[in-house]
Structures are given as C-alpha cells and as structure tokens.
Amino acid sequence: xxxxxxxxxxxxxxxxxxxxxxxxxxxxxxxxxxxxxxxxxxxxxxxxxxxxxxxxxxxxxxxxxxxxxxxxxxxxxxxxxxxxxxxxxxxxxxxxxxxxxxxxxxxxxxxx
Numbered sequence: 001x002x003x004x005x006x007x008x009x010x011x012x013x014x015x016x017x018x019x020x021x022x023x024x025x026x027x028x029x030x031x032x033x034x035x036x037x038x039x040x041x042x043x044x045x046x047x048x049x050x051x052x053x054x055x056x057x058x059x060x061x062x063x064x065x066x067x068x069x070x071x072x073x074x075x076x077x078x079x080x081x082x083x084x085x086x087x088x089x090x091x092x093x094x095x096x097x098x099x100x101x102x103x104x105x106x107x108x109x110x111x112x
Contacts, residue, residue, distance in 0.1 A: 033110040037099050040070045043109060044097040050077060050089045051110045058084050059105030068096030080107055 031051060034043050045068040053064065061082045067074030077091055080101060101107050 031110045031112055035108045037101055037107050040100045042096055042098050047094045049112050050091045052088050054086045054108045055084050057106035058082055060102030062102035062105050063100050065098040066093040066095050067098040070098055
C-alpha cells in the first residue's frame with residue numbers, strides 16, 4: 001500500500017499543470033501586443049518579429065511595413081486584408097514595425 005501512495009504522489013507531481021507567462025512558442029521572448037490600431041502607428045522602432053495581426057473591424061485594405069518612422073520609405077511586410085480575421089506571420093523586421101490600417105479598419109498586432 002505504501003508503494004501505491006508514493007506512485008500516486010509522483011504521478012500527481014509530474015502531471016500537474018504549470019502556469020507560464022504569455023510567450024511565443026517559437027521563442028522564449030515574451031510577446032508585446034497593441035490593440036485597436038486605427039491610424040498609421042510605429043509599434044516598435046527597432047528589429048523584431050511580427051507574430052500575428054487581427055483585423056477586428058473591416059475596412060479598406062491596409063499594410064504593415066518594416067520602418068521605424070511613418071511617412072518615410074518602407075519595406076512592405078504584409079497587406080492587411082479588408083476582412084475580419086486572424087493572420088499568423090512569424091516574419092522578421094529589421095528597422096521597425098509600422099502598421100497602417102486602411103480607412104475605417106481596426107487591427108490588433110502581436111510582436112516581439
């Protein structure tokens with residue numbers, strides 16, 4: 001009976017769920033998120049990775065650029081579709097992350 005109790009205790013220790021902070025599964029760095037982006041916004045002025053973006057309110061087509069400033073030459077990373085949805089990327093950017101939603105569009109973005 002004693003061995004059975006020890007086995008049950010060991011199983012409980014190894015099968016117990018462990019809480020973890022919000023992290024990107026592909027990297028141990030925590031994710032950053034910005035919600036309800038409605039206008040041209042630099043979310044990160046340095047290198048990183050675009051993880052996902054969500055179109056929460058449909059509108060005109062928008063874009064996401066590799067740029068640390070708005071209004072300057074930028075490299076297109078992704079086109080933001082004009083329909084509601086979630087889009088996974090895992091795409092690196094080297095200068096910065098600039099999000100430019102389309103007219104009447106609202107997006108949320110996660111990145112690291």
